[in-house]
Amino acid sequence: MxxxxxxxxxxxxxxxxxxxxxxxxxxxxxxxxxxxxxxxxxxxxxxxxxxxxxSPTEPFTVSVEVGDWYALNRWVVEGSRPDQPPPLPGRGLREWATTHAAVRADSLKISILVEGDGPQAVILRGVRVVELTTRPPAGGTHVGYGYFTADGTIEARWFSIDLDARSPRLDRSHWPTPSNEPSFPFSVTQGEPELFWLYVSAAQADYTWRLVLDWTVNGTQYTSVIDDGGEPFALAARGSRPSFYWDDIDARWRASQSTGGHAASP
Structure with missing residues (x-):
């Protein structure tokens, strides 16, 4: 009043x-x-x-990039296969995906770069999967067009997320890393960033999800949502969809053999 x-x-x-x-x-x-x-x-x-x-002002900057793992470039497109394969990243790939209502398939890599904005250390306690939605793989066509790529020079922390698991979470058991390789918590300050590579796989269903970064500063705990430019991350399974790969030599689509219901492994 x-x-x-x-x-x-x-x-x-x-x-x-x-x-x-x-x-x-x-x-x-x-x-x-x-x-x-x-x-x-x-x-x-x-x-x-x-x-x-x-909801304090975050004392760091988070940069997120969604890409392919091992440059597999696999997608599920709406309807039948398109006339042309997906272009290389940076050469109209986003426009191609929008035109064909395409969703990345089988696996993807989420790169998360966390950079401190000042000298005070921010403790990164962990990353969690939230807002997970699931639906059976149905409709559309599975297509792929591999290419060669090279990753950046910043040392990255590698983790896996199996969306088919009962409770998807970050996991390092699949990686050939030394037993003394550090895991969460990490800390960031200005000039000392952390880069995380998350290998995400799906073979049984189509998924959408977001991530939450848990962090602490001055002894107080906070959380920040990480997503794909304001939208949930999305990944589709091949399932029983028709599948094709692009043959660069003959410049044509060829039918793919069954994957046996398993996503590509890192």
């Missing part, structure tokens, strides 16, 4: 019942206005502080 309305109601009641005279009424109005303003200020300040604790 606005301060002016509160004051008007209380002063009106005082005059109606004859509790105070004209001078007393004026003094009462001044007093009530001061009290109401103070209380309103305290409430607004409390709300502002609560919001700051729940």
């Amino acid at each position: 606005p301060a002016a309305l509160i004051v008007a109601v209380l002063v009106g009641l005082a005059m109606w019942f004859g509790w105070v005279g004209a001078v007393g009424t004026w003094l009462l109005a001044v007093l009530l206005a001061a009290v109401t303003t103070a209380v309103t200020g305290w409430i607004i300040t409390g709300i502002t502080r609560a919001r700051a604790v729940l």
